[in-house]
Amino acid sequence: MKVIKSIEELQEIRANTKSSIGFVPTMGALHDGHISLIKKAREENDIIFVSIFVNPTQFLEGEDLDSYPRKDEADKKICEICNVDYLFMPEISTMYEKEEILIKAPNNSYTLEGLTRPGHFDGVLQVVLKLFNLIRPQNAYFGKKDAQQLALIQQMVRNLFLPINIIPCDIVRQNNGLALSSRNAYLNEKQKEQALLISKSLYSAGTLIAKGERETKIIKEKIYEVMDKLDVEYVAIVDKQFNEIKTIKQGDTIILVVARFGQVRLLDNIWI
Ligand code: AMP
Numbered sequence: 001m002k003v004i005k006s007i008e009e010l011q012e013i014r015a016n017t018k019s020s021i022g023f024v025p026t027m028g029a030l031h032d033g034h035i036s037l038i039k040k041a042r043e044e045n046d047i048i049f050v051s052i053f054v055n056p057t058q059f060l061e062g063e064d065l066d067s068y069p070r071k072d073e074a075d076k077k078i079c080e081i082c083n084v085d086y087l088f089m090p091e092i093s094t095m096y097e098k099e100e101i102l103i104k105a106p107n108n109s110y111t112l113e114g115l116t117r118p119g120h121f122d123g124v125l126q127v128v129l130k131l132f133n134l135i136r137p138q139n140a141y142f143g144k145k146d147a148q149q150l151a152l153i154q155q156m157v158r159n160l161f162l163p164i165n166i167i168p169c170d171i172v173r174q175n176n177g178l179a180l181s182s183r184n185a186y187l188n189e190k191q192k193e194q195a196l197l198i199s200k201s202l203y204s205a206g207t208l209i210a211k212g213e214r215e216t217k218i219i220k221e222k223i224y225e226v227m228d229k230l231d232v233e234y235v236a237i238v239d240k241q242f243n244e245i246k247t248i249k250q251g252d253t254i255i256l257v258v259a260r261f262g263q264v265r266l267l268d269n270i271w272i
Contacts, residue, residue, distance in 0.1 A: 019046035023137035028052035029069035029182035033172040037141040051088040058123030201226035233258040
């Protein structure tokens with residue numbers, strides 16, 4: 001595996017790579033969720049690139065940019081074990097100028113994550129477009145865990161006619177149901193225990209739906225009931241375009257929840 005720090009080096013390597021390229025962008029502190037994306041990319045492409053870049057433009061003022069978990073050495077080992085060909089770890093100063101051409105997420109994305117974190121998705125799209133332009137992959141792998149991000153990246157690819165396949169990847173969970181997240185590291189033991197109610201609430205929703213319930217109002221009530229003791233920021237039931245729906249549509253429904261543990265926001269969702 002080659003670790004690449006400079007843009008020029010990356011561009012040179014890319015110019016000399018003719019094989020099919022798979023790409024997994026991350027912010028590091030790699031866990032089994034990231035590893036599942038990397039493994040899928042490894043299976044489906046000749047050459048794979050992983051990036052680790054804690055992108056400042058997607059963090060809002062007062063968010064955890066400075067304290068975001070950084071585990072560069074462990075991450076390098078994980079990538080090596082996963083047979084990654086190239087690990088791109090650029091410096092912030094090489095990725096951005098002071099004044100930049102900006103990408104703006106569509107207005108209808110200012111709901112859910114976009115409502116709590118206005119401007120977050122502008123920053124996500126900006127950095128993903130930069131990375132796409134640098135690496136020019138055929139296939140890029142994203143987790144369904146960040147469902148709204150995934151939908152916006154699919155839209156960006158569509159709207160800007162980027163010749164890239166976006167491959168959605170299933171959420172990886174602990175055995176007890178908790179969705180893996182780099183931010184789980186912020187939780188204390190008690191919070192980790194309480195956080196199990198998040199996936200439990202989604203499983204209860206899944207059970208209700210399996211029994212034939214289709215009305216989203218009733219499903220939401222059940223979810224809130226299970227998370228009664230948590231600080232729930234939102235529960236949303238949407239179609240894949242992220243429009244709120246009143247009736248479950250099999251194959252076109254995502255149920256999303258966010259709960260807060262102090263400053264830490266944990267996201268989870270299931271796809272019906
Ligand atoms: P991040 O490092 O948090 O920016 O995540 C990098 C990629 O990994 C994104 O596409 C995430 O959606 C994906 N990811 C994060 N957690 C998980 C998980 N538990 N299961 C599957 N994919 C995940």
